[in-house]
Amino acid sequence: xxxxxxxxxxxxxxxxxxxxxxxxxxxxxxxxxxxxxxxxxxxxxxxxxxxxxxxxxxxxxxxxxxxxxxxxxxxxxxxxxxxxxxxxxxxxxxxxxxxxxxxxxxxxxxxxxxxxxxxxxxxxxxxxxxxxxxxxxxxxxxxxxxxxxxxxxxxxxxxxxxxxxxxxxxxxxxxxxxxxxxxxxxxxxxxxxxxxxxxxxxxxxxxxxxxxxxxxxxxx
Amino acid sequence: xxxxxxxxxxxxxxxxxxxxxxxxxxxxxxxxxxxxxxxxxxxxxxxxxxxxxxxxxxxxxxxxxxxxxxxxxxxxxxxxxxxxxxxxxxxxxxxxxxxxxxxxxxxxxxxxxxxxxxxxxxxxxxxxxxxxxxxxxxxxxxxxxxxxxxxxxxxxxxxxxxxxxxxxxxxxxxxxxxxxxxxxxxxxxxxxxxxxxxxxxxxxxxxxxxxxxxxxxxxx
DNA sequence: AATAAAAGTGAGTAATCGCTCACGTAATGA
DNA sequence: TCATTACGTGAGCGATTACTCACTTTTATT
Numbered sequence: 001x002x003x004x005x006x007x008x009x010x011x012x013x014x015x016x017x018x019x020x021x022x023x024x025x026x027x028x029x030x031x032x033x034x035x036x037x038x039x040x041x042x043x044x045x046x047x048x049x050x051x052x053x054x055x056x057x058x059x060x061x062x063x064x065x066x067x068x069x070x071x072x073x074x075x076x077x078x079x080x081x082x083x084x085x086x087x088x089x090x091x092x093x094x095x096x097x098x099x100x101x102x103x104x105x106x107x108x109x110x111x112x113x114x115x116x117x118x119x120x121x122x123x124x125x126x127x128x129x130x131x132x133x134x135x136x137x138x139x140x141x142x143x144x145x146x147x148x149x150x151x152x153x154x155x156x157x158x159x160x161x162x163x164x165x166x167x168x169x170x171x172x173x174x175x176x177x178x179x180x181x182x183x184x185x186x187x188x189x190x191x192x193x194x195x196x197x198x199x200x201x202x203x204x205x206x207x208x209x210x211x212x213x214x215x216x217x218x219x220x
Numbered sequence: 221x222x223x224x225x226x227x228x229x230x231x232x233x234x235x236x237x238x239x240x241x242x243x244x245x246x247x248x249x250x251x252x253x254x255x256x257x258x259x260x261x262x263x264x265x266x267x268x269x270x271x272x273x274x275x276x277x278x279x280x281x282x283x284x285x286x287x288x289x290x291x292x293x294x295x296x297x298x299x300x301x302x303x304x305x306x307x308x309x310x311x312x313x314x315x316x317x318x319x320x321x322x323x324x325x326x327x328x329x330x331x332x333x334x335x336x337x338x339x340x341x342x343x344x345x346x347x348x349x350x351x352x353x354x355x356x357x358x359x360x361x362x363x364x365x366x367x368x369x370x371x372x373x374x375x376x377x378x379x380x381x382x383x384x385x386x387x388x389x390x391x392x393x394x395x396x397x398x399x400x401x402x403x404x405x406x407x408x409x410x411x412x413x414x415x416x417x418x419x420x421x422x423x424x425x426x427x428x429x430x431x432x433x434x435x436x437x438x439x440x
Numbered sequence: 441a442a443t444a445a446a447a448g449t450g451a452g453t454a455a456t457c458g459c460t461c462a463c464g465t466a467a468t469g470a
Numbered sequence: 471t472c473a474t475t476a477c478g479t480g481a482g483c484g485a486t487t488a489c490t491c492a493c494t495t496t497t498a499t500t
Binding site: 038039134177178181184186192211215216219 | 390412436
């Protein structure tokens with residue numbers, strides 16, 4: 001079971017960087033840049049080709065349409081962002097290791113983990129956030145990953161902590177919504193809306209953790 | 221002072237609906253629809269004209285460029301969304317009326333107020349959220365309104381409640397970020413990401429208020 | 441009623457778009 | 471070595487784009 005899960009994950013993530021021609025890799029990099037800067041609809045295959053240093057026809061040798069190129073870039077981001085919830089190892093650590101045996105520990109690990117991921121993938125996250133509004137393929141993959149993978153795991157964790165800690169009587173769905181809203185709100189503000197503001201990341205992360213922890217705490 | 225402020229606000233909001241030709245009003249309505257559905261870049265002036273029932277040239281009689289049309293639609297939304305913070309009356313009520321003299325009351329009024337606004341202006345909010353990423357005019361107006369108008373008022377409220385209630389030792393800026401993240405996270409999830417989910421709005425609002433209130437509460 | 445200004449029209453234009461295709465070149469495999 | 475396949479190219483195509491302009495119609499002004 002553990003091995004099966006790992007294989008599935010590794011295979012999934014490998015698909016992304018698998019067997020890309022040097023020129024194709026340049027195309028993907030250029031496309032990420034241009035899509036992120038101008039948005040999918042305003043990005044021209046002409047500019048992508050120029051930035052990648054290839055002929056425009058080369059793009060369509062590897063991708064049937066411009067939209068195909070977008071999808072091949074965006075879908076893996078959804079899986080990668082959800083990885084902490086997908087990995088068996090992650091939940092094992094939560095339930096086993098002492099320092100992770102609190103809601104606080106889970107939150108801290110989660111937020112620091114995703115902070116690093118977003119920090120290293122700002123353009124990709126930006127593309128995902130923007131284009132999910134207009135492309136049903138992205139919406140469906142997103143819903144599928146969250147409904148089938150993230151929600152059940154998060155529910156498990158919540159049920160576990162309900163016994164050992166004093167949690168508010170919110171439904172697990174609401175707790176997930178509030179948790180993700182707060183984390184995503186921080187990351188989007190930090191890296192997309194106000195990246196030039198002088199941030200004390202360590203402190204802001206601590207504030208954010210404390211906010212979520214107290215917010216989800218029960219009244220007694 | 222009070223009268224002066226009111227005039228400024230009224231004037232500001234009047235600009236929006238001021239002296240629009242019937243056909244121009246149809247153009248604006250059609251543009252909101254198309255921009256919201258397809259995004260600014262993918263929206264064609266041709267389709268806007270057809271939906272408005274006017275000739276394409278009529279659009280450019282009133283708006284120099286397609287982008288001008290976008291700006292004329294989006295900028296007022298920023299002001300209208302920030303209205304509760306702009307209105308003198310709002311803060312007066314907070315500090316004077318008995319039932320609003322708590323952080324809880326402020327939050328409840330704020331969230332219910334903005335809930336109704338977003339509910340009645342989903343397409344406009346969608347356009348704002350999407351296009352702010354690509355248009356510096358929108359970004360600058362947004363920053364200006366929040367830095368000059370919203371932040372100072374919110375700070376005042378926070379300083380007031382710091383004395384009467386047990387608030388966490390977060391900077392006011394962080395509190396504003398966390399508050400808006402949570403409210404906006406709820407509204408975006410509710411009306412844009414999962415509008416078809418069966419929502420119990422009353423309960424979700426109460427959960428959200430409780431989450432923010434407890435999250436901003438100090439530890440003692 | 442005469443005049444001017446504003447509103448509305450739609451055919452037309454230059455530019456750009458995503459994408460194709462015929463043709464080279466490099467890699468692979470028997 | 472030769473044949474096959476995959477990779478790469480760029481001129482070129484039909485469609486669409488935002489926007490213009492000469493013109494008509496409506497509204498406002500005196």
